[in-house]
């Protein structure tokens with residue numbers, strides 16, 4: 001057996017070894033067209049590598065490789081597939097440091113608070129799903145005593161997975177691991193802003209998996225993502241990204257009549273009742289808002305409704321906590337907050353902050369301090385902003401910003417808080433903070449969101465179904481049900497014994 005790849009914790013060096021490639025059919029492969037695009041470190045504006053510029057020809061080659069590898073994989077004993085997927089998880093856990101560093105380099109997410117954590121959750125998700133292979137069960141149905149009637153779970157075939165840049169490793173794991181355990185092959189398209197670490201993950205796990213089973217393409221949405229969704233041999237698409245692109249993907253899938261999973265945007269509410277433990281709620285707002293990820297989360301608790309009796313105290317403590325967070329070089333261990341991903345997102349976030357500043361009555365509380373390091377002068381740093389007294393109709397209060405911008409509103413009574421929390425096109429996550437059990441329970445029933453928590457703000461966890469209502473998407477991820485319902489077909493079989 002050939003030697004396994006060793007961890008390379010020098011991200012610039014690792015980036016250059018990955019430069020210019022997709023990973024198709026078991027090996028690093030340049031784009032058929034020979035074209036590439038730049039991968040940029042958003043903390044310095046340096047070009048760190050090139051990425052292969054994928055198009056429909058590359059999609060054809062990758063889907064063919066997947067289709068070729070899938071039947072033998074599906075025939076393998078289920079637990080053996082699971083063992084191999086768990087083995088991928090263990091292998092990835094040996095590479096947490098290098099993956100964390102590389103994702104910090106290409107996304108600007110701080111290593112200690114975000115990137116390293118994400119790399120370890122990636123590994124854990126493979127281990128979790130690897131253990132679920134034995135659960136690919138059907139049922140027997142008491143249809144007729146003379147007929148043995150049962151359902152069986154069968155793989156779909158080739159799954160197309162499209163991922164965004166904000167948490168590329170976790171989100172790819174939520175797609176690849178259950179798809180594989182269920183007996184499918186996968187073609188992933190990475191986000192154009194963050195192609196390298198995803199590519200490295202696929203290179204690493206290909207040391208364990210048969211060639212062609214998991215392939216990855218880098219490229220842009222219309223040129224590479226769209227032909228993947230439209231490809232006749234792709235039988236299922238799982239997508240995480242914006243609502244706008246989600247609708248395009250869904251339309252193409254509708255033409256082909258194939259199933260989709262869509263994880264889209266959010267503007268998640270957090271209700272803090274007057275009896276809440278304020279410090280705990282402030283801690284929850286910091287996690288919920290993903291301040292350490294510059295707010296770049298579809299789940300960000302960006303609408304915070306605080307009872308008027310504690311509003312000012314809550315805002316003061318929240319501001320003090322965010323002020324104490326350090327913005328700086330994402331690869332520096334002391335950094336809490338890194339950069340925005342790209343110049344486009346940077347402009348978008350700043351335009352929302354401007355809109356908030358111009359909104360009548362709104363007060364902006366800028367937090368933390370811009371880094372002073374001369375190497376970072378071109379870095380896409382944005383000071384976190386807490387808006388108070390902003391109109392609920394102002395665009396920053398209603399629309400997904402995907403930046404470090406939280407709106408804190410005061411409310412007088414519980415009914416008003418619930419109504420305002422639900423007054424959104426989105427429904428991904430929601431939390432309520434209270435010591436009163438009746439209020440908590442009532443809120444869990446009435447909040448329109450796929451993931452509702454009381455007195456905490458946990459992020460995505462293996463074994464808990466995660467996904468949205470309303471414009472936040474379709475389907476669930478991260479659980480056993482996600483694997484069964486989204487990566488298999490259920491077939492009914494009747495054996496007439498008369």
Ligand code: ADP
Pocket residue numbers: 162163164165189190191192219220221222224225226229240241242243244245246248249
């Ligand atoms: P954003 O650009 O705000 O990060 P997108 O939803 O545009 O969010 O991007 C998420 C993923 O979807 C990325 O990998 C992107 O390349 C891909 N994508 C964009 N447009 C399309 C499209 N028309 N078809 C398929 N994938 C697309």
Ligand code: MG
Pocket residue numbers: 221245
């Ligand atoms: Mg886009």
